Amino acid sequence: MWKRGLVGAVVLSLVGAAAYASFFIAPTERTMGLIQKIFYFHAASAWAGMTAFSVCFVANLLYVWRRQPKWDSLGVSAAEVGLAFITIVLITGPIWAKPVWGIYWTWDARLTSTFVLWLLYISYLLLRTLVEEPDRRALLSALFGIFAFLDVPLVFGAIRWWRTQHPAPVIMGGPGSGLEPTMRAVFFFSVLALHALMVFLIVERYGLEKLRMELDDLRREAEVA
Amino acid sequence: MSLFANTTVLLGKELRTEFRSRELLTTTIVFILIVLVLFSFTFDPLSEEARRFGAGLLWLAFLFAASLMLQPCFLREQTNDTLSALRLSVSDPFVIFLAKLTANTLFLLLTELLLLPIFAIMYNVRVLPVFHWLVLVFFLGSLGVSIAGTALSAISAQARMRELLLPLLLLPLLTPILIASTELTSALLDRSPYVQWKGVGFLVAFDVVFLTALWLFGEYLLEE
Numbered sequence: 001m002w003k004r005g006l007v008g009a010v011v012l013s014l015v016g017a018a019a020y021a022s023f024f025i026a027p028t029e030r031t032m033g034l035i036q037k038i039f040y041f042h043a044a045s046a047w048a049g050m051t052a053f054s055v056c057f058v059a060n061l062l063y064v065w066r067r068q069p070k071w072d073s074l075g076v077s078a079a080e081v082g083l084a085f086i087t088i089v090l091i092t093g094p095i096w097a098k099p100v101w102g103i104y105w106t107w108d109a110r111l112t113s114t115f116v117l118w119l120l121y122i123s124y125l126l127l128r129t130l131v132e133e134p135d136r137r138a139l140l141s142a143l144f145g146i147f148a149f150l151d152v153p154l155v156f157g158a159i160r161w162w163r164t165q166h167p168a169p170v171i172m173g174g175p176g177s178g179l180e181p182t183m184r185a186v187f188f189f190s191v192l193a194l195h196a197l198m199v200f201l202i203v204e205r206y207g208l209e210k211l212r213m214e215l216d217d218l219r220r221e222a223e224v225a
Numbered sequence: 226m227s228l229f230a231n232t233t234v235l236l237g238k239e240l241r242t243e244f245r246s247r248e249l250l251t252t253t254i255v256f257i258l259i260v261l262v263l264f265s266f267t268f269d270p271l272s273e274e275a276r277r278f279g280a281g282l283l284w285l286a287f288l289f290a291a292s293l294m295l296q297p298c299f300l301r302e303q304t305n306d307t308l309s310a311l312r313l314s315v316s317d318p319f320v321i322f323l324a325k326l327t328a329n330t331l332f333l334l335l336t337e338l339l340l341l342p343i344f345a346i347m348y349n350v351r352v353l354p355v356f357h358w359l360v361l362v363f364f365l366g367s368l369g370v371s372i373a374g375t376a377l378s379a380i381s382a383q384a385r386m387r388e389l390l391l392p393l394l395l396l397p398l399l400t401p402i403l404i405a406s407t408e409l410t411s412a413l414l415d416r417s418p419y420v421q422w423k424g425v426g427f428l429v430a431f432d433v434v435f436l437t438a439l440w441l442f443g444e445y446l447l448e449e
Contacts, residue, residue: 154434
């Protein structure tokens, strides 16, 4: 119990340190000013969310292959946590966009594709609520998760090809892109902190899912008896 | 028997079932017509705008119609209790999917081609000079819709609220198809029509990715 608390405290202080660094260590951007600070959390959350969805995909594959309930639990935990991070992305994006672009929402490539991604995983969680039998639920949602994840690059590709206003990728973009070294360091620290938070949340959610399964089993036994 | 021979037999069965009643085709055609008429009230249908929006409207109508049309695909087997028989009849469950998705592609393509002249007249666009290209786009788009839709209808048939669930699962998944097909179609309906080859390539890529996924994972979708 105390171990969990300790890990939680470490993770939270990492996130706190990232927030401190983004405000007080990273230099203020010249044209955008203070609002650019949101980038350290916006983009880092997007990375953490994508990692969580990748974990979900691997868990889905492993479930279909091995049929162990633990992979199903990991899949749903990762999907929920990923969805939380992507929700943060979708909320912080417009907050940044209003002062910089002048509007909250625009149907730009990465906004739109992130929104579609969000919808895909909402559908994944929705599907889970609509199948009663645990094994069937696990299998069907794992298969849908696989299809959804395969769709992600296609969604991003299509939207990027045919409609685009988002700033060109700053990290791993083409030549001429890139961050000032301190900004870069702070950004990667945020990425690290949010990944730690993501892993912590998935582990916690996984524990909860296990308890829930045990409870379901006990209930079923009680009904039989 | 080979994969091809098996698929042909099952495809024959799918086509016979449908053409006995033609329920699916008629309802889908009427549905798309209603949607196209309703769309015309939301803006001036004969303006330059219509030319620009037309392709998108057409594809939206197709996708909505497909999400309804694909509904009975596996549900019918379930209510008639024929899924086990179907599974026993072939050694490779992929054949069942292949037959169903071919049938669905044909149904979709047929409705689209029947509705194209009506759409062209209603929205005042010229389709004859680019007809063969439109057929190609309709085919590749419908194939993608059918591959993903057949797979997901096997999922939704096993869930509660299945009628609502299929569009919810399917439509976001089909975003790439909607974008690519709309862009291709609107380029073809342009005053100076042209073929967007990257769009054709993209549709082929979508079809290949999902067909491969279905080939790899299809059997698990039909587990008892």
